[in-house]
Amino acid sequence: MLGFLTARQSGLDDPLRLRRAESTRRVLSLKLNPDRDVDRIHGNGINTIDIEAVEGRYMLSGGSDGVIVIYDLENYNGKPQYTCRAVCTVGSSFDKTMKVWDTETLKPAEVFEFEGNVYSHHLSPIARKHSLIAVGTKNPKIQLCDLKSGSRIHVLQGHRAEVLSVQWSPRYEHILATASADSKVKVWDVRRASGSLFTLDQHNGDKSKASSEAVNTAHNGRVNGLCFTGDGLYLLTTGTDDRMRLWNSATGENTLVNYGKVCNESRKRLQFTVSRGCSPEFVFVPCGSSVAVYTLHTGELVTMLRGHYNSVDCCEFHPDYQELYSGGKDCNILAWVPVLHTLDVEEESNKGAAGQSSVNPAFQDAWSSDED
Template identity: 35%
Template sequence: MMNSEFFQNLPLPELKWSKFITKQCRLDAIRGLEKVRQGRLSNSQYISRVKTSIAETHMVTDRIFQQKEQIGSSHVTHADLDSVDNQYLLCGMSDGGVAIYDVNSQTADGEIPIVGLVPGGRRGSHKNKVDCVQWYPADAGLFTTSCQDDRLKVWDPNRMKPVDQFKLDCKICHHHMSPVASKHSLIAAGGDSGDVILCDLRTGSCTHRLHGHQDAASVIQWAPRNQHILATGGRDQTIRFWDVRSSRGCLQLLDMDNASPEVVHMRKRRKILTVAHRSRVTSLCFTRDGLWLLSFGYDGELKLWNSSTGENAMIEFSEIYTELKNNVKMAVSYQTTPDLVYLPSKSRILVYELFSGKLVNVLNGHLMTVNGVVYNPRNYDLYSYGTDRNCLVWKPRLFVETQNIEEDEIEDIVPTKKAKGPTCDDWSSDED
């Protein structure tokens, strides 16, 4: 038997809209209520299904990001949302600048306000476009930026000034900090030389390098379950797993064909490289539980890998088109069943179910190529950015509809007392 606390945990924007939203939910999610009542489905499983129903119905909203004069001629190249409060969106700009938006606030004009800005060309900014930005995972007290000017900078967001920097001997393609690290404070940076350089925030020095890629290490991701495991993708079409505690080579090379050990051994003898994609790897993303790794390449293929065994799940995703040789940022939903993947494809964003490969939604709104998308697990919002200089906010259709309910619909949901005039009293008469 379900209790009242179960309904309070449902992912609805406000309790007073619950009746309206229930009428709009997908039929399969509503049928789950009967399964919960019969004990065939747990409360958490049902909530995950409802979250999935909400998360696959995004539509573009009229909310816009505040555009200062200094950044009006540039566009966002990379973005990251702080993982503590899910409130501050950090954006790297094409002119080398950095901007921070408060996505939970709005100005008098209805714009998402800028709370921190360093325009390109100013002191402290990068010389080239910013290729990667990331908040410090433990809190929003630091953030890092990198670009092709061989500088990895550490910033104080309160003063919007760099407090430290790592000068490397190669151009930096991408960097990442572990979201679960407690025994180290390493930043893994992928260089165009093929090396992965580990920089220590505590000592301010580069500890050691991981050698293996035959071309640039274009994308880096720490595993969310193990603070010492690192996944890297390169222009040599390979994806490698590393243990930073080990001095030997990579732990594993992912094979797109799931070849047998005999075939792998034969490849090593003939010096044939085991590849994960038919072209350069442009994006890596772990699921929140760390059990699966998603990869996307310039060959237009999205692949799902078992992060424990390294096997290709062989999920058939529909054909995806890409125009970007540079990195693409994709996103995965949180606490949904099944998980959803949001992947930019030219000027659109494609939404897939993780384990079936089913295309459940196509988000159209950008005029030119989309560079990336960020998922907000707190309110299901999506933030996308592209070369058309637009940053768009996407909300689930159910939440958008509740904000546009007419007054008569509101009274049907929440009965309200009509205001009385100054000359009205509480007396009534049948003769009137």
């Protein structure tokens, strides 16, 4: 780290390299923070967590108890020990509707009704030419709801079972990925009227490895998790076959990265996340009562974050501080925070002189300014 600081100070290196190296170090030192609590509001398991992207100050959680909670993550007392307080709670329910809430009045501004239970919905984080919300329900048809008109304007047909997860690309505003209980993952361009762009195939078209019934399946079981990488170049999927796969989002090719067994017993949507600003990037996946941390492109299991008393169903990465929040059936939201420490100057100097390092290889920054 001192080498990065010296190079930056002397103008010999790009400041972004220091930022990426420090972000990587912080992710690799994530520990359960005993000084930071999150108000325990939910009376049942926590299904989803999200952090608002503008200030990174507020966190939302949704639970099986039909309650949505908004938390303030800011520390106001200036002490290491503090609690992320619940700002407000909103009553919701599993009532076959999707509601758009006015954050000023905390009242529904729009209500969309569906024939089946709603399992997943997502609004594009980058869209400028549309304001579509993709909705996955018990019905195999994906619904596109327009915030401007307040109506359902389009239906995407192709799946044969309930749609468990939907995700817009963070790179192209018209690209949508959907995962279903029919073992398939489809990628759509919502501007096209003629079906999906492609269906992910775990065997990359090798018919000798797939039975006739399993052609173009992403997993050998329900696919209940989707997550794009921050740059949108790759797509991760998880399934009840205890596998996680990494795909090229442009071609649909299975990159064949082996993550080993990724325990997945959930029959509903599983929320997992990818780090941002690190080199290499890391994947955080609920795995039983723990959160497994993998290196994205090698599949190496880096560590297991243990602290929950029951199954973990969701986790969310905070890119501003390289922190992680996880929620589970124990009704708790846990904060995983980097352990800050000072590197020994003499040890750092010796590493530079020897040209070797005994630290985790992920500390060795792999980014260069030539990359896109």
